[in-house]
Amino acid sequence: MTLRPPPYQPPHPPPCRLDAAHWRTEVHRDEAAWDALREDWDDLYRRARATPFQTWAWNAAWWRHYGRRGRLRLVTVRRDGGLVALAPLMMRWRHGHRVLTPPAAGQSDHTDVLLDAGHAEAAAGHLAGALLAEPGWDVLDFPEVMPNGAVSRLADRWPRPGTRAPSSVCLRLPACEPGEFPARFPRRTAGKVRARLRKIEARGLDVREAAAAEAQRAVGDMLRLHARQWQGRGINPEHARPRFAAMLGEAATEMIASGQAALTEYRQDGRLVASDLAVIGPDWVGAYLYGAEPGLRDGMDVALMLLGNDLRLACRSGVPFLSLLRGEEGYKLKWRPDLVRNERIVLCRSVRSAGYLGVVAGRSRLTRWRRAARTVRGA
16 A cells, blocks of 8 residues: 655654754765664664564675675664664665565565664654655665564655555464463364473474584584475575575574573584574574474474474563464464464655656566455365
């Protein structure tokens, strides 16, 4: 649907107690800004309700391996010197338009900006002003925004054309101990799930989390297992590329050290048979990627093994949900998860970019048609 925001308020707060505050906006294009902003970025992340895909570690690692010189736009808003808003963006050309989009969008299940929860409304207004004052772009495109994403606040303050369109479906489960998980099913199914959990326990696997210092090695091992399990079934080609392994290893090293990720390894008789990388946010643990020996499925439910470990991790992390992230695959849907739909938020600099909105709307209709057709075929 087309956004119909209220009239734009210029980047100066209305008369109120906050008038005494000093606001400053800046757009960083130099790659040295990654290191210069790290401490403030990490501090803002702790005050924002963002996802692990908005951490400094995730974005900086992505840029080191995928970024292109001259494309960086790190837009910051400071109040009395403290960072209260941050929009990590990069320039791309799409459909004949200059598009600003989150750098790591292709490898992230959620895209967003960072807003200090204590100053979110005012900071969003100043962020809108900073973006509109920045020359050389046509469209802002955030492809995977959660329902409560901070970009929604930015969209509410946006005075120019824009649109919201349905995006990917994410699946989530309430956090619980693995032994409590069968209670969400009917009696007969619950009994089967308990029996599968007992088989997993009887397998006697050695389960441990990799330390931050082991992350590079552990990610490489996980991706090799991931490639084996998908052999002959159409693996995501990016997951097989060296730059993805390098990026993920660097991000995992920083995120494990900061409590923003965990990589669990499963060994049988000393041999690695499965690995599971989860990201940890303020509201959920997300099951990002795993790898398993194909033969491990003989006599054991590998998906339930990984799910049980991630549920345990969510409980230990004190978050209410385990997110299975994007995708409605059958092996996820059998756990009866709740469906949460992301949305795509597109904001234009001027009416001249209306053609881009038409492309977004057309693709959204095509996606809905394909989804409906799959549902009919599966009926």
